[in-house]
Amino acid sequence: MDTEFRSQVPAVTPAMLSDLRIVMRRMADLGFTEASVEGALGLRPLAYRRLSSILPYRARLMAHGALGIAIRFWLLQEFLSLEEARQGLGDHAISVLNQMGWLHVTSAGLRSRVDLYPCCGRYFFTDSANNAFPWPEQVYWLGYDSYTLAYCTPRQPRARALDICTGSGVHAVLAAAHCEHSIGLDINPRALEFSRLNTRLNGLEAEFHPSDCYQAVTGQQFDLITLNPPFVPTPNQVPELYRTGGDSGESVTRRIIEGLPLFLRTGGLFSMSTEAPRRPGESPVDRMKEWLGPGWGIVGLYKQDFSIEEYILGHILGSDVVEADRADEFERWLDTYRQEKITSMTSAQFYALRLPEGSPGWSWERDYPPPYTDQSAFLGDWLAALQAWHEPWPGDFQPRLHPAVRQIYWADDCALVEWNGTHWFPSPTRLEAAHTRALRKALQSADLTGNETYVRQLGCSCILTPP
Ligand SMILES: C[S@@+](CC[C@H](N)C(=O)[O-])C[C@H]1O[C@@H](n2cnc3c(N)ncnc32)[C@H](O)[C@@H]1O
Incomplete structure (x- = not known):
């Protein structure tokens, strides 16, 4: 050891x-x-x-x-x-x-x-990722999941931010630079010591409390809630606090998402980076819908999928398991995944927007190229566009080309859209016939009746300006 x-x-x-x-x-x-x-x-x-x-x-x-x-x-x-x-x-x-x-x-x-670790212009001390074996109170280093949440959380000024499962405090510290009040919670007291030091190191102010999920902030509400939970589906007796998400991998995630209607204000944003189980016929966003109920805009951006066998092996190799026990331990993990009907794991970024009273809920899922730099401004604009396009449009609204589009190459039954500097999905993006027809109509100021769904999808992809 x-x-x-x-x-x-x-x-x-x-x-x-x-x-x-x-x-x-x-x-x-x-x-x-x-x-x-x-x-x-x-x-x-x-x-x-x-x-x-x-x-x-x-x-x-x-x-x-x-x-x-x-x-x-x-x-x-x-x-x-x-x-x-x-x-x-x-x-x-x-x-x-x-x-x-x-x-x-x-x-x-x-x-x-x-x-x-350097992250978004700030510095963070943590326990070492290079320690040969994890131990229960080891404070999570900055993994790619931590960077994903840092790069994908929109940074507009807000009044109150909450980071649950704060670890090194990275997301509470990043929020403190834009929010009037930032609070970080963790069940591991050692994590809170690193968080407090990192906050002072970066010359910012944030509060940190020991807490099992929301326990320490009962009765309070927030405008931004960030989360990178312990997410690894793990059989009994695997103790590391930073990764153990119970049999399903979602024991902490689920409690936190079910608590959002109480703790997130209307107009507020929940931003989560995690690795989520995939099961036949059900997406991670379906589960979020079930846990949240109506009145939410829910987004899933999928970076990368892993087979459960590779995933399990990766986690066992990083555990304190001697080589002679590895095959048995692998079977024990595999049994848990089979019982939970987990067929693969997906590394992803999720959002839940708490919509104004009476708004129809909506959801949006797609693959997303793994982010290597700060995408927060772009993703903030995109979430605003998603929200606007899911609200009813004003009667006289006529869509125009979004400034993110540099050029469109037209063919008879398809079009290629090239983007303007802004990071977006593959450039050029190919539009199918129905979307191409809807785009022509929108740009010719023609009647959009019957094409509303396609026009909305073009808007949600930032090809047309929001209403
Ligand atoms: C994957 S780490 C994420 C750390 C940090 N947020 C980041 O992105 O680098 C998960 C964190 O959740 C904490 N944790 C585990 N169970 C918890 C619970 N029930 N309530 C609050 N925090 C918990 C762990 O101690 C660990 O610091």
Whole structure:
């Protein structure tokens, strides 16, 4: 069992905090951002790095000077010589990490007991992802699910934000930059210690409370609720808090979604990144509809599907299971998935918009290219378009071409739409005959009767402007 990474989260004095901020400024000056780290590693997203690839990473990072050293130290838990540490991190880092008990010093050199992640222009400390085996209170590092939620949550100013299952506090901290009041909740006290430190490190304010789901905010309402829950369907006695979602994988997710009618204000947004089970004849959005009841706009954006066998093996290999027990453990997991009728897992981003009283509910599901950069502005506009196009249109409304469209190539029974810089689905997008006919009518200001569904779909894809 690998215990050297299980260090305390220390009480940070104002002097230590000011030193840590100097270290963060140095990291910013070095260009320690998602894009530069991915460029230097030759890997995107950075969350997919694997210690088994350490040799190629080392070889690539040699060419990146101080940035390469910082990546080896913060994200690969490599031992550095004192000279390298000085060159890459600076003397402040060595001194403050040493005071915090986060420097592991051996005859092999110095290494970090924690990870440091860049995300959307901010920095986050967490327990190390590179620890050989997980332990129950291990605080979740920034995985691709964490980055997905950070990149896909619209950032317009709001009054009150709540992040449940906050882990390192990443989404509560990102919300704190745009919301008047931000609260993070987690059942794991160790996670709250990291969250509080990360909030101070980033010079923001947010509150954190120990809480099983909504327990600590009973009676309160919010305008934004974010969630990256523990989502892995797991048989009994697998204890890691950051991933164990019970037999179905949705034990926490379901409780939180069922609570939204109480805790999310009208006009509010729920944004969730998760890996959801797929079962025959039922989509994850169908389950959300059932848990929420009427009056919601629900969106599912599917990034990637995994077979259950690969999924289970990946999780067992990351567990504290000795090789001799692996085959039995694999069967035990497989039984759970079969009993739950799970046929595959989908990695996805979901939204639930709480619609004004009396609005008809709607839902929208589609594949979505995995996001590698911040898509929040674009997705915020898109959600607004979805909502507008599902409301009744004004009687005199005549749709026009959306500014996101650069060009349309027309053929007799199809059209190709090319997009304007804005990130959108495959460019060019091919429209089928019915959509092409509806688009011609809309652009010729012709009568749209009988074509409303196709026109609405064109609007929801940002080909036509919202009513
Ligand atoms: C996958 S991690 C996500 C962490 C962070 N939100 C992120 O995106 O990186 C799930 C988190 O849920 C927390 N958790 C598990 N069960 C919970 C519960 N019943 N109530 C609140 N938090 C819970 C875990 O401690 C863990 O920090």
